[in-house]
Amino acid sequence: MAIIVQKYGGTSVGSVERIQNVARRVAAEQRKGNQVVVVVSAMSSETNRLLALAAELSETPEPREMDVLLSTGEQVTIALLTIALHSEGCAARSFTGGQVHIRTDSVHSKARIQDIDALRVQADLDAGRIVVVAGFQGIDEQGNITTLGRGGSDTTAVAMAAALKADECQIFTDVDGVYTTDPRVEPKARRLQKITFEEMLEMASLGSKVLQIRAVEFAGKYNVPLRVLSSFEEGGPGTLISLEDEEMEQAKISGIAFNRDEAKLTILGVPDHPGVAHQILGPIAAVNIEVDMIVQNISEDDTTNFTFTMHRNDYKKARQVLEQIAQQLGAREVIGDQQIVKISLVGVGMRSHAGIASSMFEALAKEGINIRMISTSEIKVSVVVDEKYLELGVRTLHEAFGLAEA
Amino acid sequence: MAIIVQKYGGTSVGSVERIQNVARRVAAEQRKGNQVVVVVSAMSSETNRLLALAAELSETPEPREMDVLLSTGEQVTIALLTIALHSEGCAARSFTGGQVHIRTDSVHSKARIQDIDALRVQADLDAGRIVVVAGFQGIDEQGNITTLGRGGSDTTAVAMAAALKADECQIFTDVDGVYTTDPRVEPKARRLQKITFEEMLEMASLGSKVLQIRAVEFAGKYNVPLRVLSSFEEGGPGTLISLEDEEMEQAKISGIAFNRDEAKLTILGVPDHPGVAHQILGPIAAVNIEVDMIVQNISEDDTTNFTFTMHRNDYKKARQVLEQIAQQLGAREVIGDQQIVKISLVGVGMRSHAGIASSMFEALAKEGINIRMISTSEIKVSVVVDEKYLELGVRTLHEAFGLAEA
Numbered sequence: 001m002a003i004i005v006q007k008y009g010g011t012s013v014g015s016v017e018r019i020q021n022v023a024r025r026v027a028a029e030q031r032k033g034n035q036v037v038v039v040v041s042a043m044s045s046e047t048n049r050l051l052a053l054a055a056e057l058s059e060t061p062e063p064r065e066m067d068v069l070l071s072t073g074e075q076v077t078i079a080l081l082t083i084a085l086h087s088e089g090c091a092a093r094s095f096t097g098g099q100v101h102i103r104t105d106s107v108h109s110k111a112r113i114q115d116i117d118a119l120r121v122q123a124d125l126d127a128g129r130i131v132v133v134a135g136f137q138g139i140d141e142q143g144n145i146t147t148l149g150r151g152g153s154d155t156t157a158v159a160m161a162a163a164l165k166a167d168e169c170q171i172f173t174d175v176d177g178v179y180t181t182d183p184r185v186e187p188k189a190r191r192l193q194k195i196t197f198e199e200m201l202e203m204a205s206l207g208s209k210v211l212q213i214r215a216v217e218f219a220g221k222y223n224v225p226l227r228v229l230s231s232f233e234e235g236g237p238g239t240l241i242s243l244e245d246e247e248m249e250q251a252k253i254s255g256i257a258f259n260r261d262e263a264k265l266t267i268l269g270v271p272d273h274p275g276v277a278h279q280i281l282g283p284i285a286a287v288n289i290e291v292d293m294i295v296q297n298i299s300e301d302d303t304t305n306f307t308f309t310m311h312r313n314d315y316k317k318a319r320q321v322l323e324q325i326a327q328q329l330g331a332r333e334v335i336g337d338q339q340i341v342k343i344s345l346v347g348v349g350m351r352s353h354a355g356i357a358s359s360m361f362e363a364l365a366k367e368g369i370n371i372r373m374i375s376t377s378e379i380k381v382s383v384v385v386d387e388k389y390l391e392l393g394v395r396t397l398h399e400a401f402g403l404a405e406a
Numbered sequence: 407m408a409i410i411v412q413k414y415g416g417t418s419v420g421s422v423e424r425i426q427n428v429a430r431r432v433a434a435e436q437r438k439g440n441q442v443v444v445v446v447s448a449m450s451s452e453t454n455r456l457l458a459l460a461a462e463l464s465e466t467p468e469p470r471e472m473d474v475l476l477s478t479g480e481q482v483t484i485a486l487l488t489i490a491l492h493s494e495g496c497a498a499r500s501f502t503g504g505q506v507h508i509r510t511d512s513v514h515s516k517a518r519i520q521d522i523d524a525l526r527v528q529a530d531l532d533a534g535r536i537v538v539v540a541g542f543q544g545i546d547e548q549g550n551i552t553t554l555g556r557g558g559s560d561t562t563a564v565a566m567a568a569a570l571k572a573d574e575c576q577i578f579t580d581v582d583g584v585y586t587t588d589p590r591v592e593p594k595a596r597r598l599q600k601i602t603f604e605e606m607l608e609m610a611s612l613g614s615k616v617l618q619i620r621a622v623e624f625a626g627k628y629n630v631p632l633r634v635l636s637s638f639e640e641g642g643p644g645t646l647i648s649l650e651d652e653e654m655e656q657a658k659i660s661g662i663a664f665n666r667d668e669a670k671l672t673i674l675g676v677p678d679h680p681g682v683a684h685q686i687l688g689p690i691a692a693v694n695i696e697v698d699m700i701v702q703n704i705s706e707d708d709t710t711n712f713t714f715t716m717h718r719n720d721y722k723k724a725r726q727v728l729e730q731i732a733q734q735l736g737a738r739e740v741i742g743d744q745q746i747v748k749i750s751l752v753g754v755g756m757r758s759h760a761g762i763a764s765s766m767f768e769a770l771a772k773e774g775i776n777i778r779m780i781s782t783s784e785i786k787v788s789v790v791v792d793e794k795y796l797e798l799g800v801r802t803l804h805e806a807f808g809l810a811e812a
Contacts, residue, residue, distance in 0.1 A: 016462040050482065054489055056422040061489045068500050069485035072478035076456065079475035083460055083467045094474050098504070099549055143505055 002167040003125065004029055007039040007135065007157035011174050012231035013077050014044035022172075022231070023084035026130060030090060035125040037164065039135045039157040040081055042073025063108030067137070067147045071097070074134035074153070082132045092130040095121070097137035097145075102156065104138035104146045111138060111146035112214075113155060118163035125164075133160060154215035162222035169224050170238075171211060176230035177239035178203065178210055180403040181256040185394045188404040193237070195254050196244045200226075202346040202380045203257045216241065244348055252356060253347035253401045256394055262292070262342050263315040264307055264373070264384065265322055269332025272304040279329060280306055283321050289314045293342070293375045293384065303332070307373065309384065312338055340372060341390045344382040345397060357381045363400035369393050408573040409531065410435055413445040413541065413563035417580050418637035419483050420450035428578075428637070429490035432536060436496060441531040443570065445541040445563040446487055448479025469514030473543070473553045477503070480540035480559070488538045498536040501527070503543035503551075508562065510544035510552045517544060517552035518620075519561060524569035531570075539566060560621035568628035575630050576644075577617060578637035583645035584609065584616055586809040587662040591800050594810040599643070601660050602650045606632075608752040608786045609663045622647065650754055658755035658762060659807045662800055665748045668698070669721040670713055670779070670790065671728055675738025678710040685735060686712055689727050695720040699748070699781045699790065709738070713779065715790065718744055746778060747796045750788040751803060763787045769806035775799055 006029065008022050022038075030036045050069050054061045078094035085092035100121055104111035124131045135153025138146050148155055154171055161169035177191040178200065195203070197220030204213045210228055219226045219241065229238035270276055277296065284291060292309045299305060310318050315338055326334050350356050357374075360381055364371060369392065373384035385393055398404065412435065414428050428444075436442045456475050460467045484500035491498035506527055510517035530537045541559025544552050554561055560577055567575035582597065584606065589595040601609070603626030610619045616634055625632045625647065635644035676682055683702065690697060698715045705711060716724050721744055732740050756762050763780075766787055770777060775798065779790035791799055804810065 016459060020463070053422060053482075053486055057425065057486060057489045058493045062492055065485045065488045065492075065500055068488075068502070069482060072481045072485075075478045075481070076459075076475060079471045080459055080463060082471045082474075083463045086468055086471075087464045094471055096474075096551075099551075145502075145505075 001033055001035060003035045003037070003164050005037045005039065005157050005161040005164065005166045005169045006172060007153055007170065008041070008172045008231055009153060009174075010041040010044035010047070012172050013040055013081065016080070019077070019080050019084050023081060023088050023090075025231075025234070026085060027088040027090050030130055037121060037125070037131045037133060037160055037166070038081065039133045039153055039160060040074060040077045041135050041153040042070070043077055046073040046076065064144060067108045067145050070147055071134070071137040071145050074136055078132045078134045085130055085132070090130050091128055092132055093124055094132045094134075096134045097156070098139040098143070100133055100160075102138035102159070104140055104148070106140040106142070106144065106146065108144075109147055110149045111140070113138060113148065113159045113218075116159055116163040118160075121160070122164065148214075151212035151215075154212040155218055158215045158218045158222075158224055158226065161224045162218065166224065168227055169219065170227045170229055171215075172229050172231035173210060174230070174232065175210060175228070176233055176236045177228050178241070179255065181394055181398055182258070185258070185391050186256075186398045188398060190404055192239050192254060194240050194242065194245075196348050197241060198244075198379055199254045199346050199348055200241045202344065202377075203255055211241075252349035252353045253345050253403065254349075255346050256397050256403070257344045257346055258390060258394055259342045260387070260390065261312045262309050262340050262384065263312045263336065263338040264309045264340055265315070265318055265334065265336045266305060266307040267322055267326055267331050267334050268305050269299070269303040270306055270326075270329050271331075272298065272302055276304065276329070277306070280322070280325055281308070283325055284308075284318055287317060287321055289318050289321075293373055293382065295373050295375070309340070309342070309373070339387040340384050341387050342382050342384050343390070343393050343397065344380050345401070346380050348379050350379050350381070359400065360397060363396050364393060367392055367396050369396070407439055407441060409441045409443070409570050411443045411445065411563050411567040411570065411572045411575045412578060413559055413576065414447070414578045414637055415559065415580075416447040416450035416453070418578050419446050419487065422486070425483070425486050425490050429487060429494050429496075431637075431640070432487075432491060433494040433496050436536055443527060443531070443537045443539060443566055443572070444487065445539045445559055445566060446480060446483045447541050447559040448476070449483055452479040452482065470550060473514045473551050476553055477540070477543040477551050480542055484538045484540045491536055491538070496536050497534055498538055499530055500538045500540075502540045503562070504545040504549070506539055506566075508544035508565070510546055510554070512546040512548070512550065512552065514550075515553055516555045517546070519544060519554065519565045519624075522565055522569040524566075527566070528570065557618035557621075560618040561624055564621045564624045564628075564630055564632065567630045568624065572630065574633055575625065576633045576635055577621075578635050579616060580636070580638065581616060581634070582636035582639055582642045583634050584647070585661065587800055587804055588664070591664070591797050592662075592804045594804060596810055598645050598660060600646050600648065600651075602754050603647060604650075604785055605660045605752050605754055606647045608750065608783075609661055617647075658759045659751050659753035659809065660755075661752050662803050662809065663750045663752055664796060664800055666793070666796065667718045668715050668746050668748050668790065669718045669742065669744040670715045670746055671721070671724055671740065671742045672711060672713040673728055673732055673737050673740050674711050675705075675709040676712055676732075676735050677737075678704065678708055682710065682735070683712070686728070686731055687714070689731055690714075690724055693723060693727055695724050695727075699779055699788065701779050701781070715746070715748070715779070743778075745793040746790050747793050748788050748790050749796070749799045749803065750786050751807070752786050754785050756785050756787070765806065766803060769802050770799060773798055773802050775802070
């Protein structure tokens with residue numbers, strides 16, 4: 001008898017009819033002879049309704065109270081889904097995050113799961129019940145309600161699967177798997193049968209919004225096999241995310257990720273001396289701006305040019321901070337660009353295949369696409385290009401690396 | 407420094423604007439130098455919205471899951487009110503029933519409070535915070551969410567006041583106090599300044615819907631002074647419900663209660679023998695029908711007639727049961743009437759004043775109102791009359807006992 005954890009997001013439970021559909025799917029999984037835990041999000045319109053109510057009362061509501069407010073969203077869904085499961089003839093019981101002891105730290109609205117007590121859940125499973133758990137929420141040591149932040153239900157599902165040593169954690173979404181790239185940009189994009197945790201992490205961090213990054217990290221850490229499936233089309237195998245296996249090693253590249261939300265800033269003519277990188281990035285970090293790519297070049301006159309990228313929403317604030325730093329350091333000038341995108345090749349096969357990067361640069365050069373920045377990791381090569389080249393760049397690379405063929 | 411518990415019902419927190427009004431009132435109470443605990447219900451439309459969702463999924467949803475569902479209503483209100491209090495510049499913190507350890511039995515949807523741990527609340531009060539508590543809900547020993555049933559927020563407030571040894575428990579409603587009778591029936595009805603717990607219990611059990619009966623019982627048991635106030639009109643003193651004092655003893659009658667929801671059934675010609683009352687009422691109780699007044703008369707032929715009243719909603723079911731009993735006991739006939747009402751005089755002064763009942767019967771007789779049944783208690787005289795006499799009866803008695811004068 002296998003233990004399966006299923007997670008359904010806000011769109012999948014967005015109406016009474018959809019909740020009934022989910023109930024039928026869950027019931028079918030149990031009829032196969034499996035023990036089933038279901039983790040659900042708030043109904044899709046609910047979170048926005050609650051946010052709007054709070055916004056009428058305060059521009060800066062306290063995170064603790066927002067967590068009390070928003071956590072009601074999943075609580076409504078667990079009750080409704082459990083009622084629907086009863087109507088399907090299944091024994092089932094609902095639990096809030098606090099009730100199954102999803103213990104988190106106390107960082108309201110962005111809490112991290114520290115521990116789950118799987119005993120109570122296991123007892124209900126052993127009694128033949130389907131266990132329905134509220135995603136996205138937990139309690140801290142003082143019993144305060146916390147939330148894991150948007151998308152945190154994925155993390156709840158994976159953490160629950162890890163605690164129960166589940167055989168598979170199935171994430172039901174509005175897509176039927178992980179694709180070689182976004183099909184809206186490249187219609188030839190192909191669904192992957194398998195992908196490794198590491199690759200999925202890179203895809204996710206680069207804007208592929210299928211799964212929450214922390215959920216993938218968690219799954220990798222505890223080796224929980226993750227499967228992404230469509231909650232609307234039945235029967236598809238989806239994409240399995242697991243540890244690297246032999247079959248995977250044959251592919252060089254798994255997919256192409258991209259991110260439209262990038263902006264870059266360059267500080268020109270900074271007198272070069274040890275510690276200058278810290279002097280520049282320290283104040284940026286101090287105002288909670290996350291820096292992505294960093295490139296430093298030495299110029300000939302003992303000054304250096306320093307470029308980094310960040311989320312486009314942070315551009316204005318980062319530029320203000322950098323202008324001050326430039327004055328303090330006696331730098332020549334600050335220039336910036338918000339019309340850039342990042343395109344990345346991702347694949348564990350890169351490790352054993354040389355020349356991926358140069359093939360990539362060659363393919364882009366042939367189409368006249370100028371590369372502004374480059375950064376590489378063990379399983380990823382990223383380039384920054386002008387925003388207008390996004391579609392052309394993605395399609396060119398998809399073709400060049402033969403991703404349309406299985 | 408006094409401890410004040412305030413309770414605001416669903417209408418009082420029915421919109422964002424009303425929640426802001428409540429926040430201003432609560433803040434004003436704290437500025438007087440008092441420690442304030444606020445108990446709130448779900449926003450008025452919320453419970454019905456949630457009930458409708460569940461009804462789409464099942465005709466008979468499990469009470470455990472309904473409690474999980476409905477308890478989100480108050481949780482939304484506590485968060486919103488606390489955010490509103492922050493906007494008023496007050497330190498405040500919200501708590502669900504479970505978080506302040508409102509321990510109940512496990513009778514879902516009708517749970518009874520067994521214990522409250524006031525320590526956590528007291529700590530927050532001592533730290534200068536307003537404590538906002540979700541009414542209507544608690545947890546049982548296994549950590550399941552329970553609800554106290556409709557109107558249970560009053561009970562939460564009183565139980566909280568008792569646990570904290572509060573100086574006063576203020577119940578804010580859509581009326582500005584307790585009246586000598588329903589002003590919609592008798593426009594000369596007068597707001598009472600004071601009333602005893604016992605009298606309030608009689609008024610409440612007879613259909614005066616200002617307060618929940620269990621809340622009044624609880625307040626009486628732990629001697630928590632209760633005050634009923636209007637949540638819409640500010641400044642009024644409302645009505646204080648407390649122990650009997652000298653001043654109160656001067657009034658004979660405090661008020662006139664009535665109940666339109668009554669029906670009566672009579673079983674005629676029952677062979678009279680010991681235990682016959684139990685043989686008739688046992689099966690009625692077994693199907694969970696609450697019987698109110700009971701009258702038995704002996705007739706001359708060794709048979710007896712037995713009449714009782716119940717809620718009009720239970721009439722059909724009770725009649726079915728009674729027809730079966732009549733057959734078994736060899737009784738002559740079952741007759742019933744759904745067009746009756748109960749009118750009651752209530753007052754602790756009755757104890758020391760003879761002749762209240764006969765004055766009552768005299769006043770009704772003068773108007774040609776025929777009395778169908780009579781029942782008396784230490785502080786109450788009730789009569790059942792035809793429904794058409796309700797208004798005339800109430801006004802006649804209000805006049806006869808001089809209730810319009812303070």
